[in-house]
Amino acid sequence: MNKKTVKTRPELILVTDYKERFIWFECGRSFTHSLAEGIIKILNKLDKDSCQPIIFYIKGIGGDFYAFVKLAHAIERLKSSVVFIAFDFVKSGCFLITQSGKKCLAMAxxxxxxxxxxxxxxxxxxxxxKKYLEGYSRLKQVDSLQFWIFTRKGTPVRLISDLFEQEATISTQEAIKLGLVENVYDEIDFRKDKKRAEEMARVKYKF
Known part of the structure; x- marks a missing residue:
């Protein structure tokens, strides 16, 4: 008797509901320029269809800093406002990119x-x-840019600096106090869109 093969959930999930105007993004692997370009194409299509807000659900780790910057620049050029909804966890660049939209909300x-x-x-x-000093200079430049992005909305600056240097993990309530998140997102709306995203993901990735 043949056993049925059970496919595991993919590391990367990127699906879009063009009618409801939301993107669902789960990134369990390093963020790359090709990923940024794919998301930018989706954003541009949504922006062309309407100037209504775009909801961007995001969960994930980091990756190429310059790829995140490329995505941030594309978001700033849109007519439509982008509202990020952070869920489960956002680390490094996935945390950073949430600061590029009109606002960031999060699950509790x-x-x-x-x-x-x-x-x-x-x-x-x-x-x-020579290579060591060049690398050190490049890393300091990236961290300076990260710090600037976090402090455009976040305050107090000194506390954010300390948390950044400590590579700290903070809760939604702490992020709200720092001004990095505006508020807690509605659980009912989240579950509704999550159900739809799961349906689309299972069709696209066949798991």
């Missing part, structure tokens, strides 16, 4: 994690002093 139990920039040496590459 969401966790937000700051993360400083990191770099990796190619295999077998030797680190010289």
């Amino acid at each position: 139990d969401t966790k937000f994690t700051f993360h400083q920039a990191v770099d990796f040496l190619p295999k077998n590459e030797i680190m010289s002093q």
